[in-house]
Amino acid sequence: MTTSIKTRVLDRIDLAILDALQRNGRISNVNLAKEVNLSPSPCLDRVKKLEAEGYIEGYTARLNAAKLGQHLVAHVEITLKSSTEAVFEVFKQHIVHIPNVVSCDMVAGGFDYLVKIRVQDMRQYREVLGQIVEIPGVGTNHTYMVIEHVKEDMGVEVLNYQ
Numbered sequence: 546m547t548t549s550i551k552t553r554v555l556d557r558i559d560l561a562i563l564d565a566l567q568r569n570g571r572i573s574n575v576n577l578a579k580e581v582n583l584s585p586s587p588c589l590d591r592v593k594k595l596e597a598e599g600y601i602e603g604y605t606a607r608l609n610a611a612k613l614g615q616h617l618v619a620h621v622e623i624t625l626k627s628s629t630e631a632v633f634e635v636f637k638q639h640i641v642h643i644p645n646v647v648s649c650d651m652v653a654g655g656f657d658y659l660v661k662i663r664v665q666d667m668r669q670y671r672e673v674l675g676q677i678v679e680i681p682g683v684g685t686n687h688t689y690m691v692i693e694h695v696k697e698d699m700g701v702e703v704l705n706y707q
């Protein structure tokens with residue numbers, strides 16, 4: 546995923562388009578145009594421009610992880626043995642190739658990375674954790690198993706963008 550610095554100030558119609566597409570990426574252009582009070586052709590032009598400028602990075606479907614056998618979610622705090630750019634780079638190069646790692650964020654505070662993993666069971670959790678701790682430079686780790694999902698990330702708040 547690439548991030549892009551905003552290149553222009555978005556108007557209310559651009560924001561409405563982004564909000565509508567985030568809620569329903571499968572909406573037809575005709576229905577999107579109706580929702581944002583535009584005719585279809587200018588609406589499509591705006592969508593293409595938002596895509597080209599990097600405001601829209603892609604379109605996906607949200608899958609039900611539990612129905613697909615990925616019942617367990619864990620958050621793992623990772624502390625590296627040292628805080629050098631080389632060690633950070635090695636960690637990043639390895640962590641992105643572990644399929645059950647669904648997100649990884651470098652953080653400020655008492656540890657270096659917060660890794661979210663999704664697995665079928667404790668056996669698979671142990672395998673994935675083993676892959677993580679074998680990454681050169683990893684020092685310590687602490688795992689927090691998710692008991693209940695309270696709120697999922699449903700996207701970016703765009704209507705209050707300034």
